[in-house]
Amino acid sequence: MKMEVRLQKLIAGTGLSSRRKAEMLIVSGRVSVNGRIITELGTKVDPTRDHVKVDGKHLTSAQPFVYLILNKPKNVMSTLDDPGGRTTVKDFLRGVSVRVFPVGRLDFDSEGLMLLTNNGELAQALLHPRYHVPKTYLIKVKGALSNEEISRLERGVKLEDGMTSPSHVKKVRKVEANSWLEITIREGRKHQVKRMLDAVGHPVLKLIRIRMGPLSLGNLEPGEFRFLMDREANALRELIDERMTSVERGEEPATRPKRPIRREGWAKPERSKKFSGKKVKAT
Structure with missing residues (x-):
């Protein structure tokens, strides 16, 4: 047959x-x-x-590449093991038979989207600073940012290791004395988002990564994971192919946001579409 x-x-x-x-x-x-x-x-x-x-x-078949998204809970190490015995992301991957590793890290007290895969080449490309893969965070900060402070973040702020690249900032909502923002960056410096907000006088109280390139956290609960659908894995590979091609041609990928920035009032938080595929919860 x-x-x-x-x-x-x-x-x-x-x-x-x-x-x-x-x-x-x-x-x-x-x-x-x-x-x-x-x-x-x-x-x-x-x-x-x-x-x-x-x-x-x-053409030979290699070990199938595996890609999955985990919603890392707060106070969990974004590594596969920890000498101090703290909980790691590996503890939430029960039932995954292929060894996968995290692409990048989130701080111990941060939450949200982590991509894990056994595709080392793609992981390395996603982390390469020249390819400018965007990452979006939902952040609770102390106080409320003024339009001027948001403009500073978007233009770039001076940190001890140099100016940051332009970012995209959107007001989400205000809660009593604090407020929620969405910020998209295209760099991967250590503690970058927290340091940027500290630089404008609004310390981060809570940080959740909600998007990375074409991938979205969706409605995964903390500690849950799911495997990527084929279209998501293809979109991820195609994004890297396009970025690598642009760099090879000497065309640096754009770092400025394409859509206009809203200044007036507080935007409603984005609602993620419910994922209809398989969802696995750690037990």
Whole structure:
């Protein structure tokens, strides 16, 4: 019985590239099937019978790449082990048979989205400062920021290790003497968001990472995780492909937000769409 799949899907499924880059490989004549160069997108092959080569090398299936999002709770280490015996993100990954590792870190007292994967190349690219992958945080701060203070954050503030790159700041709501903000940055300095808010006189009281690149925390409860859907994993790989291509061409990715900044009043907090797929809760 034949089990045919699209050629670009087969290539992407081995972890060699994203679906989009696989299409580019095909169109540029770098893929052959049974000794014949294939340049037509949509060509179907039977992986159990057909011999596929990319750049003259046989396409081989590596260990499947695994990607998952964890909502890291407060007072949990964002590492796989801790010499002090504190709770780590690994303690919430029961049932995950493949060894995955965190992409970046969140402070011990911070919460929110953490990506874990066994794809080391993609993880390294996501953390590379030249690729400017945006990260968005929902933050509770002491007091309420003025428009001028928000403008300072967006232009960049001077820290002990230099000026920060432009960011995007949105007022969310005010609660008694404190307030909530959303801030998007494209750098990864240590304690950066907390230091930026300290610099304008509004210490952070609570910090939750809600987005990273195309990924969103959604409605995961603290301590819950879920595996990425195919479209999310592809979007992640395609984002990195685009950033790497821009850098190779000498076109630094844009660091300024594209949408206009709202100044008037307090915006309603964004409501995440309910995730309809599998959700796993640690027990």
